[in-house]
Every structure is written in structure tokens, then in C-alpha cells.
Amino acid sequence: MTGTVLTNTVMILGMAAVTVFVKAALFVLGDRVVFPPLLKQALGFVPVTVLTAIIVPMILSPNGEGLELTWTNPQLVGALAAVLACVVTGKQLLTIAVALGVFFTWQLGVLA
Numbered sequence: 001m002t003g004t005v006l007t008n009t010v011m012i013l014g015m016a017a018v019t020v021f022v023k024a025a026l027f028v029l030g031d032r033v034v035f036p037p038l039l040k041q042a043l044g045f046v047p048v049t050v051l052t053a054i055i056v057p058m059i060l061s062p063n064g065e066g067l068e069l070t071w072t073n074p075q076l077v078g079a080l081a082a083v084l085a086c087v088v089t090g091k092q093l094l095t096i097a098v099a100l101g102v103f104f105t106w107q108l109g110v111l112a
Contacts, residue, residue, distance in 0.1 A: 055079075071110060078103030 026033060035043070059075045060067050069078065080101035089095065 074103050074107040074111065077106045 056060060057074075059079045060069070062068060062075045069076065078099045081102035082095050085098035086092075086095040
């Protein structure tokens with residue numbers, strides 16, 4: 001158990017050091033760093049990609065025991081409602097409200 005804690009601590013400290021180094025380097029160099037247009041465009045997709053990588057596993061496997069692609073998965077039903085609301089309205093706040101409403105209604109009403 002001690003080896004695992006030490007390994008995790010070293011990994012977290014290493015990730016923190018890399019993050020601080022990258023941010024500090026960009027801050028210190030300031031306007032002297034010029035990214036090519038293609039890289040600037042690619043970096044614009046990073047937040048969406050990271051959020052997708054975090055959210056999709058939670059939707060498809062909420063209990064961490066394999067895919068749950070059934071109507072009894074309230075996360076999946078809420079996510080599908082969110083996609084539909086976003087396509088129909090294009091409004092972010094409404095999409096969030098619809099997704100939360102469907103999720104809680106499904107979890108507390110339909111599956112209760």
C-alpha cells in the first residue's frame with residue numbers, strides 16, 4: 001500500500017511540475033511565442049475534448065461495471081435529452097435545464 005501512495009504522490013507532483021513549467025514558460029515568454037494558425041485552431045478544441053473524455057465514460061458506464069446502454073440508465077437518458085435539446089434550440093442554459101430535468105425525473109420518477 002505504501003508503494004502505491006508513493007507512486008501516486010510522485011505522479012501528481014510530476015504532473016503539477018509539468019503544468020507549472022508550461023504555464024510559467026508561456027507567461028514569461030509572453031508575446032514572443034507565436035503559434036502557427038493550425039496549432040491555434042487545434043488548441044481551440046482541447047476544452048471540448050477534455051470534457052468529452054470525462055463525461056462520456058460517466059454516461060455510458062455510470063457504475064463502472066461495463067456499458068449500460070439501457071433505458072434504466074438515467075445519465076444516458078439525460079444526455080440524449082441534452083443532445084436533442086441542443087440540436088433543437090441551440091441554447092446552452094435551456095439544454096442544461098432540460099438535461100437536469102430529464103435526469104432527475106427519470107431517476108426519481110420513472111425508476112423509483
